[in-house]
Structures are given as structure tokens and as C-alpha cells.
Amino acid sequence: MPYIDELSALALEAIRTLPTDEERETAGRPPYPTPKCHLAFEKAARAARAARLEKGGDDPMCSTRLFEPAVRFSTAAALELSRPEGIGLDVSDMLCLLLAGGAVSVATAETAISGNAFRLSTKYLCRAGVYRLLVDGDEESAKAACDRPVMGCETWVNWRAVGEYYAMRADVKSFLSLWKKYSARQERFWMDTMRRALVEAVSKAQGWREAVKLTRRGEIGSKAHELGMIYVALSPVAATGDTAALRKLFETGECPAELSEIAKLWLLLDVLSVTTPHPPQFDPPELGEIIARIVAVDPTVSKQQSRNRDLLLMECWPLIGGKTTLERVRAAIRAPVYKRELKRLAKELDTE
16 A cells, blocks of 8 residues: 555544643634644555555455444445544544555554553554454454453453354354354344354355344344344345245245235335436336335334334335326325325426
8 A cells, every 4th residue: 555654643642632721612613733743654554544445355344433333345444534624633533544455454553552542442443443453364463463451341342343254254163153242232233243253244245044043042132123024034135136036935835924014015125226227217027016016015003003104105105207106006005104205206206
């Protein structure tokens, strides 16, 4: 990577340098200007991230926070680049992203941790270092870094980084072997995200049958997704756009009994969205039957079922090419807030 020597020096200087009281007070008010002492680092860091995004290649996982699921580097870096230069720089966040993208080394990050003047961000940098070691293929060093004393009672954050790594690779054995280290009752949304990632990865790599088997395990469970983990296991089938394969699955005895009608309808809409041009000029042939099945769902069973029915009808909108179909869907929706949104076709908006 270009900039790496200069950038490392600037990163270390920035992480060791606190703004003056006046700069800190100014930076705390809109438009939140970057302190002068960090401007050189910001400029070099933005150039390095832009170069890394342009280069492409692998897209590692990363995070700039402690209790949030990881995201792809490309997503986090693009979001950071959307911030105007000279406004709202967070030195720790920037260093975490540079480390994820390989613009600075693990050694630089280690030096930054030891000399970090921003004490609250030390754990963030430790977690970012674990992700980088995993991307580099050094699993043993990543695991060794998880239990660093600086993490205190929050070492589970780093172990979840390792778990995310195994989940993305459909490595069920390795993922489950660390289960006790994840502290699964903490930040349950994050834990559920990891479960879903594992099931989806297994479905893609080994087939939906293996993924369904995995959902039977107590650690994975069935409630990590509103529509059930069986839905997650079958989502990669829908993502192929193979409508016939999905319908055949539903029509045979192989279809898991736990898969609800609501989940089946979501999957059918998922597969249809892959094969339908956007915006559609005409209704896809299968849409009428799917809408009829959605309308047939009894909304009086529960508030949740009524909400799901409305959401399914709303999900039909990007697939609708005809006015008559739009009016049919709009008439079937119960919630007024949704009715008001369905007044024009997608192709009509596209011409504005």
C-alpha cells in the first residue's frame, strides 16, 4: 500500500496527541471540526482508504465499536469517506479502519495501543487487531490476543470476532468449540447475527439440508430470526433465482415442517426479486398467485400476523408492473400508513 510508512507515523502521532482544551471544546460543537493536531493524519488516512477501496480485492470484517457486529471493510470505509474532510474525525475509528484494510500493520496498532492517549478507545483497537490477525490467517495469534488484560471482563468481545470469522467460513466445529467464550447472553442481537451468518454460510457451502440440521442444535436455536432459522437456511436457495427449485422443495416432503406459510411467501418473493427486472414493465407470471396466498393469510390471528401480512404485500410493490395489481394490493393492506405509500408504480417513479 502507498502511504504506509508516512501513514503509520502520522497515526501514532495522532493517537498520542490530545487536542487542546480549546480545540476539544470547538470540536464538540457543530459542525464538529477536526482538531488541527489531527488534520495531517486525516488527510493521509482518507487517501489511503480511497486507494484501498479502489484497489478492491478481499473485503475483511472490521468494527470501530465494542459491542456491535462486524461489518465489511468496504461498507465502513465508504461510510467514513462520505464524511466531509475536516469534519468529525475520530482518530480511533480511523485507525481501526486502516488496520482492517491493511493500510497500517498490526505492529503499528500495538504501538498505538501502548501509547494511546484516548483511553476509552483502547479496547476498540484490540478488537480491530484480532480481526486483522484473522484476515492475515494467523488464527493462533488472534486467539492469543483475545484475552489481553486490557479487555478486563470483556474478552468475549474479541472471542466473538473469532466466532464471526469461523461463521463466515461455515466452520461449524470451530465456531461451536468457542461457544462458552462468546458470553451468549450479552448483546444478544450481535449473537443472533453470528448464528444467522453461520447458518447462511453453511447453506451456501454445504447445502440447505446441512444448514437445516444445524438449526436443530440448541446453541443455534430457531428464534434468531423473526421468520425462524429455517428461513435463513433456505434463503441462499431463493437467492439463486431458481423459482422451480424452491417450489419443488415446498411441494415435496423435504420441506421442513417448521417453515411457516409466512416464511414460504417471503422466500417466494425473495426468489422473484432476483429474476424480475427493476422496475418491472409487467407483472411477473407468478406474482398473482403469490399475492392471492398473501391475501388469504388471516390477519385476525394476531397483531404480528397482521403486520407480517401487510409487510409481505408491501414487499410486492417493486415487482408490480400493472395498475390493477397495485390497486389489488393496496386494497388488501390493513395499515393506513402503508396504504398511503402505494399510490404509484415503481416504473412511474423511475421516469420522474
